[in-house]
Amino acid sequence: MLLQNALHASLTDPSLEVMNFLNEIAIRFPEAISFAPGRPNEQFYEAEKLTVYLDAYCRYLREERGLTEAQVKTQLFQYGRTNGHIHDLIARMLEKDEGIRAAKESIVVTVGCQEGMFISLRALFSAPTDVLLVGMPCYIGITGAAKLLGIEIVPVTEREDGLDLQELEDTLSRLKAEGKQPRALYLVADFANPSGKSLPVPARKRLLEIARGAGFLIIEDNPYGFFFREGPRKPTLKSMDEHQQVIYLGSFSKSAFPGVRVGYAVADQRVLGATGKQHLLADEFSKIKSMLTVNTPALSQAIIGGMLVMNEGGLLDANREAIRFYKENMDATLGALERHFPRSEAWARDVTWNVPEGGFFLVMKLPIEADEALLEQSAKHHQVIWTPMRYFYLGSGGETELRLSCSYLTPAEIEEGITRLARLIRSALEQQPARALSVG
Amino acid sequence: MLLQNALHASLTDPSLEVMNFLNEIAIRFPEAISFAPGRPNEQFYEAEKLTVYLDAYCRYLREERGLTEAQVKTQLFQYGRTNGHIHDLIARMLEKDEGIRAAKESIVVTVGCQEGMFISLRALFSAPTDVLLVGMPCYIGITGAAKLLGIEIVPVTEREDGLDLQELEDTLSRLKAEGKQPRALYLVADFANPSGKSLPVPARKRLLEIARGAGFLIIEDNPYGFFFREGPRKPTLKSMDEHQQVIYLGSFSKSAFPGVRVGYAVADQRVLGATGKQHLLADEFSKIKSMLTVNTPALSQAIIGGMLVMNEGGLLDANREAIRFYKENMDATLGALERHFPRSEAWARDVTWNVPEGGFFLVMKLPIEADEALLEQSAKHHQVIWTPMRYFYLGSGGETELRLSCSYLTPAEIEEGITRLARLIRSALEQQPARALSVG
Numbered sequence: 001m002l003l004q005n006a007l008h009a010s011l012t013d014p015s016l017e018v019m020n021f022l023n024e025i026a027i028r029f030p031e032a033i034s035f036a037p038g039r040p041n042e043q044f045y046e047a048e049k050l051t052v053y054l055d056a057y058c059r060y061l062r063e064e065r066g067l068t069e070a071q072v073k074t075q076l077f078q079y080g081r082t083n084g085h086i087h088d089l090i091a092r093m094l095e096k097d098e099g100i101r102a103a104k105e106s107i108v109v110t111v112g113c114q115e116g117m118f119i120s121l122r123a124l125f126s127a128p129t130d131v132l133l134v135g136m137p138c139y140i141g142i143t144g145a146a147k148l149l150g151i152e153i154v155p156v157t158e159r160e161d162g163l164d165l166q167e168l169e170d171t172l173s174r175l176k177a178e179g180k181q182p183r184a185l186y187l188v189a190d191f192a193n194p195s196g197k198s199l200p201v202p203a204r205k206r207l208l209e210i211a212r213g214a215g216f217l218i219i220e221d222n223p224y225g226f227f228f229r230e231g232p233r234k235p236t237l238k239s240m241d242e243h244q245q246v247i248y249l250g251s252f253s254k255s256a257f258p259g260v261r262v263g264y265a266v267a268d269q270r271v272l273g274a275t276g277k278q279h280l281l282a283d284e285f286s287k288i289k290s291m292l293t294v295n296t297p298a299l300s301q302a303i304i305g306g307m308l309v310m311n312e313g314g315l316l317d318a319n320r321e322a323i324r325f326y327k328e329n330m331d332a333t334l335g336a337l338e339r340h341f342p343r344s345e346a347w348a349r350d351v352t353w354n355v356p357e358g359g360f361f362l363v364m365k366l367p368i369e370a371d372e373a374l375l376e377q378s379a380k381h382h383q384v385i386w387t388p389m390r391y392f393y394l395g396s397g398g399e400t401e402l403r404l405s406c407s408y409l410t411p412a413e414i415e416e417g418i419t420r421l422a423r424l425i426r427s428a429l430e431q432q433p434a435r436a437l438s439v440g
Numbered sequence: 441m442l443l444q445n446a447l448h449a450s451l452t453d454p455s456l457e458v459m460n461f462l463n464e465i466a467i468r469f470p471e472a473i474s475f476a477p478g479r480p481n482e483q484f485y486e487a488e489k490l491t492v493y494l495d496a497y498c499r500y501l502r503e504e505r506g507l508t509e510a511q512v513k514t515q516l517f518q519y520g521r522t523n524g525h526i527h528d529l530i531a532r533m534l535e536k537d538e539g540i541r542a543a544k545e546s547i548v549v550t551v552g553c554q555e556g557m558f559i560s561l562r563a564l565f566s567a568p569t570d571v572l573l574v575g576m577p578c579y580i581g582i583t584g585a586a587k588l589l590g591i592e593i594v595p596v597t598e599r600e601d602g603l604d605l606q607e608l609e610d611t612l613s614r615l616k617a618e619g620k621q622p623r624a625l626y627l628v629a630d631f632a633n634p635s636g637k638s639l640p641v642p643a644r645k646r647l648l649e650i651a652r653g654a655g656f657l658i659i660e661d662n663p664y665g666f667f668f669r670e671g672p673r674k675p676t677l678k679s680m681d682e683h684q685q686v687i688y689l690g691s692f693s694k695s696a697f698p699g700v701r702v703g704y705a706v707a708d709q710r711v712l713g714a715t716g717k718q719h720l721l722a723d724e725f726s727k728i729k730s731m732l733t734v735n736t737p738a739l740s741q742a743i744i745g746g747m748l749v750m751n752e753g754g755l756l757d758a759n760r761e762a763i764r765f766y767k768e769n770m771d772a773t774l775g776a777l778e779r780h781f782p783r784s785e786a787w788a789r790d791v792t793w794n795v796p797e798g799g800f801f802l803v804m805k806l807p808i809e810a811d812e813a814l815l816e817q818s819a820k821h822h823q824v825i826w827t828p829m830r831y832f833y834l835g836s837g838g839e840t841e842l843r844l845s846c847s848y849l850t851p852a853e854i855e856e857g858i859t860r861l862a863r864l865i866r867s868a869l870e871q872q873p874a875r876a877l878s879v880g
Contacts, residue, residue, distance in 0.1 A: 001709075001710050001711075001712055001718075002709050002710065002711045002712070002721060003711075003712055004711050004712060004713045004714060004724070005714060006566060007563055007564065007566060007711070007724060008562055008563060008564075008565065008566045008728075009566060010562075010727075010728075011563065011724050011727055011728075012714065016727040016730070016731070017727075037519075039518060039519055040518075042510075042513060042514060042517060042518060045513055045516075045517040047498070047512070047513055047516060047517075050494070050516075050739070051491050054490070058487070070482075072487070073482060073485055073487055074482060075699075076485075076487060076490075076699055077482060077485040077487075077697040077698065077699045077700075078479060078480075078482060078697070078698055078699055079477075079479055079693075079698045079699070080699070111551050111701075111732075111733040111737070112733055112734050112735075114731065114732065114733055114734045115732060115733050118731065118732055122448055122450075122588055123447055123448060123451065124447065124448075125448065126446060126447060126448045126449060141731065141734075144730070144731040145731045145732075147731075148562055148728060148731050148732075149589075253519075257517040257518070258517065258518055258519045258735075259515075259516055259517045259518055259519070259520070259735070259737060259738035259739060260517075260737060260738075260739060261551075261733065261734070261735060261736070261737040261738075269441075269442050270441050270442065271441075271442045271443075271444050271447070272441055272442070272443055272444060273444045274444060274445060274452065278441075281442060284444070284447060284451050287450075287451055287456040287457075288450075288451070288588060290456070290584070291456070291554065291558065291581065291584040291585045291587075291588050292551075292554065292555060292558055292585075292588075292732065293551040293552055293554055293555050293701065293732075293733060294552050294554045294581075294698075294701070295552075295698075295699070295701060296701070297551070297699060297700060297701040297737050297739075297740045298699035298700075298701075299490070299699060299700060299737075299739060299740060299743070300737045300739060300740065303739070
């Protein structure tokens with residue numbers, strides 16, 4: 001028998017338990033409409049396409065890259081280059097879809113974006129005084145990875161218009177006084193998970209300046225950037241990055257599909273070694289990756305590679321239908337909220353939500369606590385599931401907020417789900433009259 | 441510009457540089473016969489089979505598991521269960537091929553065995569006084585992963601007949617006196633990489649007793665167990681494990697193919713939580729995996745799943761041809777060594793090697809140093825590449841030894857390669873007359 005408290009401390013951290021609770025609720029109430037999972041919609045997936053993509057990639061290897069049959073087989077079946085074999089195709093995609101110019105050698109193909117986060121943290125964080133800055137609320141993939149590595153996390157508030165840069169500067173001064181060294185700031189600049197918020201372009205410029213002054217890198221994670229509801233899309237921080245200050249993390253889980261588990265990191269920073277020779281941060285990432293997963297599965301890379309060569313190098317055009325779908329779902333969610341939480345009715349007056357420019361998520365603020373008890377009541381008596389925002393805060397925060405994900409449902413389900421949510425909240429407010437809670 | 445010495449300390453550790461040196465040699469001398477890579481041979485791979493396996497798995501899901509078309513699509517494309525969806529098929533395989541009985545819930549499907557090592561270490565190691573025991577010489581995958589996590593590694597010598605259990609017991613006494621806690625011992629009991637050695641059955645029993653007494657777990661890594669040269673195969677420690685003392689790590693990289701990146705961990709240990717409830721160590725592994733790679737690619741799992749259902753649940757029979765191939769290669773290597781390093785000739789008298797019972801590797805001992813200078817000379821002037829054993833030691837050790845991997849070559853290449861190796865060593869000995877080196 002092992003004692004849980006003798007295992008690594010991260011394992012008893014509540015944030016690593018969150019998923020269990022959400023999964024359990026979903027299993028116990030399978031008929032409930034769920035606004036919880038940040039999953040892409042499956043209507044765009046076709047099993048038959050898998051072999052089409054695979055064939056296209058093999059043909060590309062033979063015809064464009066001049067590989068022999070034996071070399072193609074080696075590429076698909078054998079151990080390969082640690083940083084991947086579709087790095088050149090990803091470099092071309094980034095230029096076409098995002099205006100990001102990155103040398104192919106600076107790209108590390110990872111097992112989903114999550115491995116990219118983990119590798120970035122392991123590479124950059126060394127001393128116990130090194131700290132990671134994150135916008136708060138924050139995606140649990142990065143805080144969880146930091147906890148696995150015992151990295152201190154310092155939150156900076158995310159406001160309606162994105163990261164609070166004044167608070168960031170104050171935090172940097174405080175950290176300096178404490179002898180702490182911010183090594184990186186993690187950020188989803190476009191349609192963040194969980195908040196749905198985006199950083200305005202002037203703030204992106206200012207953030208790059210602040211980072212340069214304070215000597216930390218920005219880890220820009222951009223899984224949702226394609227899915228704008230209101231255009232035009234903002235330039236990524238990486239596309240504005242003239243001084244290699246940004247590690248850019250990309251994912252194919254939303255632009256292709258999650259089961260393939262392919263993401264990538266652009267790590268074009270120069271590293272000065274002890275011998276005076278320079279190399280790329282991507283080369284350091286390679287050493288870490290070789291001790292985590294050795295390679296990203298060759299077959300997964302081949303499928304993404306096939307998708308890229310079949311779509312003239314980019315995936316933005318291939319995602320037009322998906323972009324429209326997610327826009328319509330977000331519109332449907334916002335419309336249903338307007339109708340079912342009418343400002344004209346007293347009970348609904350203090351229920352508010354943000355209006356994201358795109359992505360999968362939005363946040364509602366209630367005049368009551370959006371805790372596990374309310375979620376239990378919601379699932380059991382109203383057959384609707386959502387995610388308490390408290391899960392995305394370190395320490396306190398988000399107690400009266402909930403996250404709605406509108407990516408995985410149909411417009412009809414969204415309409416019915418919001419109807420049920422309104423019923424829940426109305427009845428909860430009637431049971432427990434609105435208290436004087438700060439709902440900011 | 442980043443300074444390498446401000447990055448994580450593991451990145452300047454020589455063991456993480458090893459692969460770079462070997463890769464560089466292989467690139468510089470592409471015509472050389474290489475005994476370096478521990479890769480499986482590719483002659484058994486057929487690209488056409490990929491869709492056959494995939495189809496077989498989908499058919500199994502529909503017909504045996506009763507999934508609808510939509511559910512099959514979800515399984516292939518969507519995010520899924522963190523610990524994987526072929527855990528039940530792996531449980532059946534383990535019983536059939538290895539006589540290991542493990543509940544399917546105790547199995548974690550990983551991105552290659554490497555992820556299983558990393559997860560095991562992260563879960564078990566917490567306090568700075570926790571130490572990892574390893575047989576020395578040791579596979580760099582485990583020492584590298586331990587270094588990423590800053591875990592102290594304590595070596596125990598591997599002798600001709602496997603791990604030195606007396607030294608292990610002495611080491612345990614010493615660690616106790618130092619206030620250190622051995623949490624786990626990592627071991628490849630069958631045909632180890634790099635040594636090719638196997639632990640005799642009585643020593644396996646004794647090791648389980650020692651581990652039980654001292655309260656550490658055994659991490660048994662078994663990538664080569666199928667490939668015996670002389671039968672019968674020995675029982676794995678896991679199959680002898682009556683008290684859940686063994687975390688068993690398996691790999692499909694050799695029994696199927698490396699590019700699929702599927703491995704697994706059997707973690708059937710009970711964990712007592714703070715609330716008094718018990719759960720499986722596999723449940724803790726799930727939390728860590730969710731912060732590393734989220735899921736093992738569904739498609740990779742489907743291919744292995746298809747292979748398993750097409751082979752009546754096991755892979756041992758499906759590997760008969762591969763088992764024969766690797767046996768013949770090892771026989772060819774041993775035969776060529778006998779012929780080209782004849783004991784009757786003075787120069788060859790102090791060149792020795794071990795005779796593994798199976799696997800991919802053997803170790804030669806020379807009366808001179810088998811260092812990078814000799815390897816450079818070997819590749820450049822004799823067109824033959826091998827691996828200095830020093831790479832597999834922490835600190836000193838292995839200076840006069842080299843590893844030969846005979847898995848990736850044909851018997852004709854082996855014959856020619858050993859001929860060249862004999863020429864190299866003879867000429868090196870003539871240039872640098874044999875010194876009084878301990879080659880024990």
